Amino acid sequence: MASDLDKDTAAAHAMFRSFDGMEGVPEFVPPPQKRTLLGTARAVYPGVVVALTIALAATWLSQHYGAPVMLFGLLLGMAFHFLHEEGRCVAGIEFASKAVLRTGVALLGVRVTAEQIMSLGPQPILIVMIGVLSTIALGLFVAPRLGRSKAFGVLSGGAVGICGASAALAIASVLPRDKDSERDTILTVVTVTAMSTVCMILYPLLAARLGLSQNQAGVFLGGTIHDVAQVVGAGYSISPAVGDTATYVKLLRVAMLAPVVFAISVVLARSGAQGGKGKIPMPPLFLLGFAALVAINSMGFIPHAVGKSVSSLSSWCLVTAIAALGMKTSFKDVFAVGWRPIALMVGETVWIGGFVLLAVLFSL
Structure with a gap:
């Protein structure tokens, strides 16, 4: 820049x-x-500081009003869209929406260990894997029939199936870029965050109504609610045992982020969508970092205090990135997309919720 x-x-x-x-x-x-490293730092720091300031404001509002921090960061960022149109902040906003985003996704790996996943047993693992993959397939199949691109179907299905806003940001970073890419990502983040909050409120009531056991309720909540924070809130609102199970199941979905994103990049390369001429690409560095942190954490080399700090840093990176992404998008662009993308994500949410619930009732 x-x-x-x-x-x-x-x-x-x-x-x-x-x-x-x-x-x-x-x-x-x-x-x-x-450009030298110092020159790059001078070029990007105004935009990064603005994005970080918005992230701080979003975090404060989230802590005081109990709403999702990603949603606050996104909406506040969109209010400062004019900063991305021209001026000294443009380079930093671009940097935060890409480099800071990838750093945050990579650091998510510190939350997952192989022991947590294997402790669930084979049936919950199978339920989660089928739920995630079938939701992505549903988005891929239905999106063109609603006038949306297949890329949007993969983006929305991955966000609903894996881990909400974080998955949307990670998947968007490897999809082909076009004039609607950032608008679609913003719309996906807004919708999936709103639905995750609704699910956090309704699903514990549904679990109680159906008389699910603690293990069943934990698998249901962890396998269906979109964002990690909402899973934790819903699970521990029932009991500590349900909260623990729901969190582990959700971390299994988070662990699927790396292979799913890599699979998407391979498919795109084979189809020539990214100019790969059929060659299998090297995994993006942020996915290698994610996998490395999962492996290191599984071997017990990351102390609890360090892991907690790195997890917190990951959250800050993602909120900063979503604030930057918000600054790159105008409200007018988002409102122009109509009802069909929202209907698609509602349908994907109903699908994964219904599938996991039936699997839990008849197999656990």
Whole structure:
């Protein structure tokens, strides 16, 4: 991203280009400047500071009013959309929406261990895997029939099936980019966060109404509610045992993020959608970081205090990234999409909820 000085230099060359042409002097093209680390930091810090400030405000509002922090970060960011149109903040906003986002997704791996997943037993693991994959397949199948792209179907299905806003951001980072990509990501995050909050309220009541056992209720809540925070809230509102089971099941869904995102990038490369010419791509660095942290944490090399701090850092990175993504999108663009994308995500939510509930009732 060009600095203000770079822009001024370009403007000066453009101003005198006509004089050079009249006198037969060839146009001077300055050699490309390799940006140093310090130069990059100077270019991005205004936008990053703004995104972090919005993240701080969103966190404060979330703690005081009990609403999802991602939703606050997104809406506040969209209110500052003008900062992304021009000026010194543009480079930092782009940096926060990409590099900071990938860092946050990678650090999610510190929340998961193989022991937690294996402690669930084979049946819950199978239920969760089928639920996640079938939800993505449903989105892929239904989206074109509602006038949306297959990419949006994968994005919405992955967000609903895996871990809400975090999955939406991770999947969006490997999907092909077009003029609607950021708008679709924003819409997915807003809708999936709102539905996750609704599920957090309704699903514990449904579990009590149906007389589910503690194990059944934990698998149901962890296998259906979209965001980790809402799963924790719903599970522990019933009992500590249900909360523990729901959290472990949810972490299994989070653990599926890396293989699913990698599978998407492989399919896109084979189809040539990203210019891969059929070659299997290297896994993105943030997915390798995610997998490495899961492995290291599973071996017990990460102390509890360190793991808690890294998990907190991951949350801050994701909220900062969603604030930056909000600044890149206008309310007008989001409202222009109509009801069909929302209907798709509601249908995906009903699908995974109904599937997991029936599987729990008849197999656990």
